[in-house]
Amino acid sequence: MFYGERELKVETVDDPAPAPDEVVIEIKASGMCGSDLHTFRGPRLEAPTIAGHEPAGIVVGRGSQVPQEWVGRSVMVHHYFGCGRCDQCRLGWTQMCREGATAMGATAPGSHAEYISVPTRTVLPVPEGLSHLAAAAISCGTGTAWGALKRLDLHGDDTIAVFGQGPVGLAATQLASALGARVIALDISPSRLERAHDFGAWETLNPAETDSVPDVVRELTGGRGVSKSLETSGASSAAQEALHVLDLWGVACWVGVGSTIHFDLTEHLYKQITGVPSWTLSVPAMEDCANFVVQRNVDVDALFTDRWRLDEAAAAYELSERRTAGKGVFVP
Ligand SMILES: [Zn+2]
Ligand SMILES: [Zn+2]
Numbered sequence: 001m002f003y004g005e006r007e008l009k010v011e012t013v014d015d016p017a018p019a020p021d022e023v024v025i026e027i028k029a030s031g032m033c034g035s036d037l038h039t040f041r042g043p044r045l046e047a048p049t050i051a052g053h054e055p056a057g058i059v060v061g062r063g064s065q066v067p068q069e070w071v072g073r074s075v076m077v078h079h080y081f082g083c084g085r086c087d088q089c090r091l092g093w094t095q096m097c098r099e100g101a102t103a104m105g106a107t108a109p110g111s112h113a114e115y116i117s118v119p120t121r122t123v124l125p126v127p128e129g130l131s132h133l134a135a136a137a138i139s140c141g142t143g144t145a146w147g148a149l150k151r152l153d154l155h156g157d158d159t160i161a162v163f164g165q166g167p168v169g170l171a172a173t174q175l176a177s178a179l180g181a182r183v184i185a186l187d188i189s190p191s192r193l194e195r196a197h198d199f200g201a202w203e204t205l206n207p208a209e210t211d212s213v214p215d216v217v218r219e220l221t222g223g224r225g226v227s228k229s230l231e232t233s234g235a236s237s238a239a240q241e242a243l244h245v246l247d248l249w250g251v252a253c254w255v256g257v258g259s260t261i262h263f264d265l266t267e268h269l270y271k272q273i274t275g276v277p278s279w280t281l282s283v284p285a286m287e288d289c290a291n292f293v294v295q296r297n298v299d300v301d302a303l304f305t306d307r308w309r310l311d312e313a314a315a316a317y318e319l320s321e322r323r324t325a326g327k328g329v330f331v332p
Contacts (some may be wrong), residue, residue, distance in 0.1 A: 027113060078123075187207075
């Protein structure tokens with residue numbers, strides 16, 4: 001349970017009782033995401049909340065409207081709940097519900113628990129061959145990378161600069177490489193760059209060791225710059241450079257929360273660049289991502305460097321806050 005102001009406690013709560021249209025899921029994997037830290041470090045919460053928003057597990061219970069055959073299914077959860085009726089909900093962009101969405105681990109109970117109960121419309125089957133760990137990552141971190149690459153309309157003949165090689169950036173490096181694109185991975189941590197190389201990066205680049213990132217990127221690309229760029233770190237300097245590394249007609253995408261971009265129109269107008277912020281992904285895109293990962297044998301499990309029990313939560317978030325580690329997961 002997160003209380004805000006870096007306080008967390010492991011507590012025993014009642015098992016969730018399903019509403020008529022809900023299923024109860026026994027959690028097999030609940031991933032840790034960078035955005036958990038916003039709630040963890042944030043102001044004191046009025047009511048403590050169960051953390052976690054990357055759930056995967058097995059259906060073990062059902063509400064009165066849910067058919068019996070759901071029980072025993074392996075599932076993952078799109079972790080936002082909307083009204084289910086508005087245009088955005090019908091498109092699968094539940095997080096953008098016109099009536100206002102709630103999000104697991106923030107405004108709705110999260111998945112760092114043994115059991116959760118969620119509406120069936122937010123639940124997707126885990127395709128055969130996909131682990132619960134990978135399904136959990138696709139529920140947010142890896143899914144966010146996939147959503148961004150789709151917003152960028154990434155193709156195999158693109159060269160993409162991926163800023164930040166934390167869990168989302170590394171997933172972007174992995175998926176973009178699997179899609180056939182050339183990836184230039186950027187991070188200030190040498191160990192993260194080493195991992196990016198292992199995950200398929202064509203080139204790696206440490207901004208702390210160069211005077212001008214755009215100059216080096218241009219050198220690597222025959223003087224032109226990249227066709228696509230993606231910023232995942234939330235650092236304003238990186239968000240800015242995501243624009244400056246682009247070739248003519250390039251497209252920049254930002255998923256890292258918290259940065260500010262100063263936009264000099266004159267420079268970018270004559271390059272005809274496009275900028276697209278991106279917020280996680282839709283329900284159908286989550287299904288696409290899961291299927292792609294299975295079909296192309298993408299080793300999403302390799303993203304996870306730390307496995308934790310629920311009673312190790314304090315140590316898990318302490319490590320997560322230091323931001324040097326890879327990605328953690330609770331395996332209750
Ligand atoms: Zn809605
Ligand atoms: Zn997340």
